[in-house]
Amino acid sequence: xxxxxxxxxxxxxxxxxxxxxxxxxxxxxxxxxxxTLLRLLAGIAVPxxxxxxxxxxxxxxxxxxxxxxxxxxxxxxxxVYDEIASPLRFRHTATDEIPLKVNAVVKRVxxxxxxxxxxxxxxxxxxxxxxxxxxxxxxxxxxxLDEYDTHLDGARCSQIGHLLSASGCGYVLRCSQxxxxxxxxxxxxxxxxxxxxxAGDPIEVFAHLSGTPYxxxxxxxxx
Amino acid sequence: xxxxxxxxxxxxxxxxxxxxxxxxKGVHLVxxxxxxxxxTLALCLAGMLPPERxxxxxxxxxxxxxxxxxxxxxxxxxxxAEECTSWGCEPDTILASCGLKGHxxxxxxxxxxxxxxxxxxxxxxxxxxxxxxxxEPFSSLDCEEKYAFCTLIAHHTSNITIIFTHEQSVLPKFxxxxxxxxxxxxxxxxxxxxxxxxxxxxxxxxKLIAAGKSPRNISQKDxxxxxxxx
Amino acid sequence: xxxxxxxxxxxxxxSFSAFVSxxxxxxxxFWFFIFTPRLQSIRRxxxxxxxxxxIAIISLLLQITNGSGYSYGIRIIVIILIGVxxxxxxxxxxxxHLGVxxxxDHLGFDVGLMAEMGMQSLISLLDDLDRIRxxxxxxxxxxxxxxxxxxxxxxxxxxxxxxxxxxxxLAVRGYRDGxxxxxxxxxxxxxxxxxxxxxxxxxxxxxxxxxxxxFDSAFLKGLL
Numbered sequence: 001x002x003x004x005x006x007x008x009x010x011x012x013x014x015x016x017x018x019x020x021x022x023x024x025x026x027x028x029x030x031x032x033x034x035x036t037l038l039r040l041l042a043g044i045a046v047p048x049x050x051x052x053x054x055x056x057x058x059x060x061x062x063x064x065x066x067x068x069x070x071x072x073x074x075x076x077x078x079x080v081y082d083e084i085a086s087p088l089r090f091r092h093t094a095t096d097e098i099p100l101k102v103n104a105v106v107k108r109v110x111x112x113x114x115x116x117x118x119x120x121x122x123x124x125x126x127x128x129x130x131x132x133x134x135x136x137x138x139x140x141x142x143x144x145l146d147e148y149d150t151h152l153d154g155a156r157c158s159q160i161g162h163l164l165s166a167s168g169c170g171y172v173l174r175c176s177q178x179x180x181x182x183x184x185x186x187x188x189x190x191x192x193x194x195x196x197x198x199a200g201d202p203i204e205v206f207a208h209l210s211g212t213p214y215x216x217x218x219x220x221x222x223x
Numbered sequence: 224x225x226x227x228x229x230x231x232x233x234x235x236x237x238x239x240x241x242x243x244x245x246x247x248k249g250v251h252l253v254x255x256x257x258x259x260x261x262x263t264l265a266l267c268l269a270g271m272l273p274p275e276r277x278x279x280x281x282x283x284x285x286x287x288x289x290x291x292x293x294x295x296x297x298x299x300x301x302x303x304a305e306e307c308t309s310w311g312c313e314p315d316t317i318l319a320s321c322g323l324k325g326h327x328x329x330x331x332x333x334x335x336x337x338x339x340x341x342x343x344x345x346x347x348x349x350x351x352x353x354x355x356x357x358x359e360p361f362s363s364l365d366c367e368e369k370y371a372f373c374t375l376i377a378h379h380t381s382n383i384t385i386i387f388t389h390e391q392s393v394l395p396k397f398x399x400x401x402x403x404x405x406x407x408x409x410x411x412x413x414x415x416x417x418x419x420x421x422x423x424x425x426x427x428x429x430k431l432i433a434a435g436k437s438p439r440n441i442s443q444k445d446x447x448x449x450x451x452x453x
Numbered sequence: 454x455x456x457x458x459x460x461x462x463x464x465x466x467x468s469f470s471a472f473v474s475x476x477x478x479x480x481x482x483f484w485f486f487i488f489t490p491r492l493q494s495i496r497r498x499x500x501x502x503x504x505x506x507x508i509a510i511i512s513l514l515l516q517i518t519n520g521s522g523y524s525y526g527i528r529i530i531v532i533i534l535i536g537v538x539x540x541x542x543x544x545x546x547x548x549x550h551l552g553v554x555x556x557x558d559h560l561g562f563d564v565g566l567m568a569e570m571g572m573q574s575l576i577s578l579l580d581d582l583d584r585i586r587x588x589x590x591x592x593x594x595x596x597x598x599x600x601x602x603x604x605x606x607x608x609x610x611x612x613x614x615x616x617x618x619x620x621x622x623l624a625v626r627g628y629r630d631g632x633x634x635x636x637x638x639x640x641x642x643x644x645x646x647x648x649x650x651x652x653x654x655x656x657x658x659x660x661x662x663x664x665x666x667x668f669d670s671a672f673l674k675g676l677l
């Protein structure tokens with residue numbers, strides 16, 4: 001369980017929140033604190049007050065995988081292989097293990113054919129897959145994706161959705177503006193102006209959002 | 224007023240795109256997967272990327288504007304007010320219209336992704352252009368902002384507006400649907416007939432068509448109306 | 454030249470040789486003519502036109518004031534030519550391998566990583582410049598001398614944002630101190646021949662430099 005207690009960070013203000021294992025989607029208007037919450041869970045930012053514990057451990061002591069919204073902001077290296085191997089190299093993994101782990105993850109993500117390519121020359125969707133592979137290569141305990149689907153088409157979103165389900169990560173947290181995607185999650189969090197509005201089963205949360213732009217069209221039409 | 228593509232071919236490295244057809248007055252949707260060539264076609268129509276073969280004929284097009292996918296690629300001003308001025312817009316009016324009142328001195332690059340996109344779209348749509356090309360205008364917008372944008376577009380009836388997007392849920396009504404597949408631009412026609420020949424419509428529209436309830440157009444209102452049909 | 458170790462070593466020796474003597478510069482230019490894809494390098498020279506203009510002005514001033522301007526100008530131009538060739542031969546990732554080979558998994562990896570990210574920044578800078586140019590065209594604003602400061606400010610701002618994003622990405626990917634890497638290099642026969650051919654250039658330059666020190670240098674004469 002992810003336990004958030006009395007969290008304060010800039011505009012973000014969450015008194016109590018427990019996030020179960022599985023795929024969680026965080027929704028809300030721009031500026032509501034979704035990215036901020038993800039950054040706190042990744043350990044990129046530290047709360048001004050309050051605590052975040054992931055299975056009893058603070059975020060900075062947890063292995064986290066991170067995928068930024070913008071495909072070009074997930075790139076450190078020019079070549080796909082170097083990009084995916086980077087987390088292993090930074091952790092001083094034994095050099096003979098690195099190619100094995102990289103090959104395993106590219107096979108899982110389906111981008112073996114891209115391994116020698118320059119990241120800059122890839123399409124937006126391919127860049128997201130590379131970022132995802134780099135995030136998964138160290139088998140993180142928590143995987144965080146910040147609106148990765150905003151620059152992707154439906155087929156690619158669907159592909160990544162399946163990869164997330166099969167990732168093996170205990171916690172997958174993503175922000176999205178696609179309510180159809182949000183409806184398929186295990187847990188849904190709605191933020192607005194830095195405050196937690198609703199959290200729980202997607203059907204329960206969406207029941208509060210009927211008549212708003214955040215109500216999935218698929219639920220409206222009953223499909 | 225029209226833009227005619229006469230057997231044009233654009234090549235960039237291993238990628239090539241062939242396009243033939245005419246964009247008349249109205250709102251057009253150009254759909255296609257990421258990497259299919261939507262942005263390339265937008266650049267070509269804007270005159271920024273000449274085709275290798277074929278010609279583009281513009282009739283009655285006095286002004287053209289291209290809005291790129293990432294709004295930071297348009298920034299030239301050091302403040303939000305300067306950015307508005309660079310588009311020929313009055314800063315106070317534009318900033319107020321997109322919820323950025325009081326941000327005159329803020330650097331555009333210090334704005335959040337949604338704020339910058341709203342500012343950018345407000346500036347672009349404020350100026351009348353005969354040919355308006357919008358590359359992924361929905362990206363970085365939240366659900367409410369997407370609806371607001373659809374409302375704005377609905378009022379753009381006096382020119383040629385071409386929206387290049389892979390957005391699946393919140394869309395305005397379109398007068399014509401185009402699709403880029405396997406390096407070729409296909410004219411799917413006008414809704415509702417176009418929906419039958421559209422190979423990759425949004426999943427909900429696909430389900431409705433399969434259920435025999437093809438919507439008249441692809442806005443949320445049309446989808447709801449179709450779903451409620453008995 | 455595939456092997457970055459030989460390439461950097463050659464560039465360092467050639468640059469030093471060109472700097473210390475006009476004969477060294479001539480020999481270095483001869484080496485450049487024989488061993489590099491000179492046409493490609495010359496095409497890239499347009500990126501350093503500003504540097505050439507500056508060198509031309511300084512050389513002229515030097516020539517007028519103490520008469521050694523032409524020698525200076527020729528030597529610096531050869532050094533720039535070698536620099537342009539070196540930049541053009543860059544293969545992504547090789548600085549990391551070079552760093553670790555030279556100085557190990559900690560300092561070497563860190564220095565190599567800095568060099569790689571520096572190269573990425575340079576490439577991104579050129580992309581950003583292009584985008585700014587397109588932005589000005591789309592807005593029908595002439596990109597003249599008055600646009601240089603705002604464009605420059607934007608470039609700096611974009612670089613700062615990129616640096617912040619990179620810092621976060623490094624942290625979240627577990628970077629703390631150094632990294633594990635098995636350095637690997639491809640060395641062809643031409644690399645070895647070209648690398649060895651740098652030595653005569655160095656000897657020519659060294660001979661003339663020593664000659665200058667002992668026979669022509671007024672300063673040294675004064676000392677002795």
